[in-house]
Amino acid sequence: MMVDLTKVVWWGGTLGQASAHVEFPHIWARSDGRLALGRLGALCEQLKELTCRGYEVILVASGAVGVGRQRLRYRRLLNSSFDDLQKPQNELDGKACAAVGQSGLMALYDALFSQLDVTSSQLLVTDNDFRDPLFRMQLSETVNSLLCLKVVPIFNENDAISTRKAPYECMQDFSGIFWDNDSLAALLALELKADLLVLLSDVEGLYTGPPSDPHSELIHSYLKDKHEGQITFGDKSRMGRGGMTAKVKASVYAANAGTPVIITSGYATDNIMKVLQGENIGTLFHKDAHLWAMPKEVSARDMAVAARECSRRLQGLSSEDRKKILLDIADALEENENLIILENEDDVAAAQMDGYEKSLISRLALRPGKAIDKSVVCTKQISSLAKSIRIMADMEEPIGHLLKKTEVSDGLILEKTTCPLGVLLVVFESRPDALVQIASLAVRSGNGLLLKGGKEAKRSNMILHKVITDAISDTVGKGLIGLVTSREEIPDLLKLDDVIDLVIPRGSNKLVSQIKDSTKIPVLGHADGICHVYVDKSANMEMAKQIVLDAKIDYPAACNAMETLLVHKDLLETASLNELIVDLRSEGVTLYGGPRISAFLNVAEAHSFHHEYSSMACTIEVVDDVHAAINHIHRHGRHRYLSIIIIITLLLFAHTDCIVAEDRDVAEIFLNQVDRQVAAVIHNASTRFCDGARFGLGAEVGISTGKIHSRGPVGVEGLLTTRWILRGSGQVVDADKGVTYTHKNLPLES
Structure with a gap:
């Protein structure tokens, strides 16, 4: 849809007028009926941005009845005696509410827009107005004059004097009359020759069924012949006259008449901007949609269902057959x-x-590391990936592994065994080698897998996915591992909580946070973390130089590369520390100092100890002793703790910390007192060793630094859960009559 939408938005030249419809009852009202000022403010900010970019914006709004009803209820309350309040209250007249609320609604828009240095205007219309050709001509002239003056026209039906009492169903004469704000917006879009009409709703767009039904799918491009019979409409809006049925009718009419329409959610604070940027947002209506060559793509839901079925077949294979696939x-x-x-x-x-x-x-x-011949380095990288897969294949069978065996009662045996989680969704950025590692882990652990890689690695991901799935036997099926490409965006995937069991985001903090906040699916989030190396006064400085240089320059972009170097204060004026600084600089490392050392080294002061450079740069600071080093790590190794109930986040904790020291007592203090949230603590070795392959795990999902689930490099075991198997011979509970519980631990071999 992204390509199609881009063509529609910019089709026919520069976008001239964009008519955006908002419906007060659903979008701009809270559950208590009061105005949702935050959403209204976000709308005004988006419209301000559009005007700054040269767009001409027309707003069709509603809400006068709701505002007026609040005012009149309050006024009636003030003027009522206690006895009056005990009597049944008559419903307020809607037209009176509209008359009272109109000024208040426009005063609110004027206040919001004036804060953004935008001028707005009000235009009230009724259905009968559009029967008059002179009115329609004057309307067009007035709106064009306002737009030339950079004024935002705000249209609303004049509910106080409107004569319409029933929906207008005759579409042949639709141009002369309207029933709700959806049809008013469509009518105005055509009358004023708008290039795009955006209808805001309380859902993401048009679904094949009720949006609350997990089996309903969002329709990205509406095709009447295809979708008309598939759609099931729910109720109309709580306070409005239309609902999705009215929106679809208005959209079909406007699109067939030449104005493209998009229905999208008004709850998001940036959906209008996303629409104009060509993102895969909402449902598009276009008169030529049936002519577009729709790519034959399998939906993310279908991929997830296929992955689950294939994973069940994978689990049914023998251990040797699963090993052969790897x-x-x-x-x-x-x-x-x-x-x-x-x-x-x-x-x-x-x-x-x-x-x-x-x-x-x-x-x-x-191609990690340095080399003159790039192909040799790549060959080594591919070989190392293949080697890690073979190591994983030779490991002990992880599925069905017996963890505990208990005799519950005579002849009643309880077993605790390992089993796959189900279907994994892995969203990752940049690193195509992550695809190989995670795919092999999914196969070894018996899980189905959906992959969504970054666009910057599209070609790499596609070829790696093809190579891997072609190697999977037909007995299991290539659907075991699905690669989601252009059609499905991350928000669509995160709604599949009925078919996806775990989400694993690998990438930036922003990516992990957005995913965590956007899904009901459990999240195992791997992001960045700060790796520290502390050089104690007792350190062998030759060893320290080797460790520090390796931790920083072996692969600076790796998550286990050193970002902060802490040195004991007694080393500050020694020749050995000076040599270490010289070596770092000669290797091209840019140094940033902490407050205590930046002036001494004549380097720029680091703006934050929380910063992960992922490049040839690091921070250096001096500390008084090992306890000060530990306190520094505790303060700056993480920003915040985000683990809550079902969401497992591994975000911005200390990743891997190292001490270089010959004093064993000092080393033990460091190893035992550094926060348990640190994924790994190392003595006299490089932080680069904190890696799934180097730890003998074969591959890793990421480095876990949370307090729950897996810790450190997460391998196969992090993608498994447990289940209980109870083996009996006809036992029944029967209120525990005659049952003697033994709860005896049994040897696993028995």
Whole structure:
């Protein structure tokens, strides 16, 4: 839809007038009936941005009846005696409410727009007005004059004197009359020759069924012949006259007459801007939609269902057969390494042309480290990925592993075993090697998998996905691992809580936070973290230099690369520390100092100890002793703690911390007192060792630093859960009569 939408928005030249409809009862009212000022303010801010970009905006709004009803109820309350309040209250006349509320509603819009330095105007119309050709001509002239003056016209039906009492169903003469604000917006869009009509609703767009039904799917491009019979409409709005039925009728009419229409949610604070940027938002109505060559794509839901079915077949295989699939994947990667390298190099070249940051390009490229011959480095990278898969294949079978065995009662045996989670959704940025690692982990753990990679690695992800799925036997099916590409956006995927069991975002803090806030699915979030190296006064400085240099320059973009170097105060004026600083600089590392050392080293002061550089840069600071180093890590190793009930977040905690010291007592203090939230603590070795492959896990989902679930590098075990198996011989509870509970632990081998 993104391509189609971009064409529609800009079709026929620069966008001239955009008529946006908002409906007060659903979108701009709270549950208590009062105005939702936050959403109204967000709407006005978006319209301000549009006018600044040269768009001409017309707003069709409602809400006068609601505002007036509040005022009149309050006035009636003030003028009523206690006895009056005990009597049944007559419903307030809607036309009187509209007359009272109109001035208040416009005063609110005027106040909001004036804060943004935007001038607005009010135009009240009735259905009978549009029967008069002279009125329609004058209307067009007035609106054009207002738009030339950069004024936002705000239309509303004059409910105080409107004569309409029933919906107008005759679409042949629709141009002369309207029933609700949806049809008014459509009518105005055509009369004023708008290039786009946006109808805001309380849902994301048009669904095949009730939006609350998890099986209902959002329709991105409406085709009457295809969708008319599929759609089930719910009730109309709580206070309004229309509902989705009215929106669809108005949209179909306007689109057929030449004005494209988009129905989208008014609850989001930036949906109008997203529409004009061509994002996959809402439902599009266009007269030529039936002529577009719709790509034959499998929906994300279908992929998830297929992944679940394939995972069940995978679990039904023997351990040796599952192992063979992994070995076949490893062989396929090595056999297709040249093709993989070519596709990856195209992604890297495109990222460089688009001006991506060097740290992202470093993660994108399948060539960690330095080398003159890039192909050799890539070969080593592909080989290392294949090697990690083979290591994983040779590990103990993880599925159905017996963890505990208990005799509940005589002849009644309870077993606790491992089992797959189900279907995983992994959203990742930049790193195509993550696709290989996670796919192999999913196969080993018996899980189905949906992958959504970043657009910057599109070619790499597609070739890796093809190579891997081609290696999966037909007994299981290629649907075990699905790759979501252009049609499905992340928000659509996050709604599939009935078919996806766990979301694993790998990427920026922004990505992880957005996903956590946008889904009911449990989230295992892997993001960045700060890695520290503390060099104690007892350190062997030659060893310290090797560790620090490796931790920083071996792969600066890695999440386990050193970001902060802490040094004991007694080392401040030593030649060995000076040599370490010189070595870092000679390797091209940019140094930023803390408050105590920046002047001494004559370097710029770091703006924050929380910053993860992911590049050839790091922060250096001096501390008094090991306890001060530990306190520094506790203060700056994390920003906040976000784990709540079902959401497992691993965000911005201390990642891996290292001490270089010969004093064993000092080392033990560091190892035992550094916060337990740190994923790994290391003595006299590089932080770069904190890695699934180097820990012998074969591969990893990410580095967990949370207090629950897996800790450190998360391998196969992090993608498993447990279930209980009870083996009996006809036992019944029967209120526990005659049952003797033994609860005896049994050896696992028995």
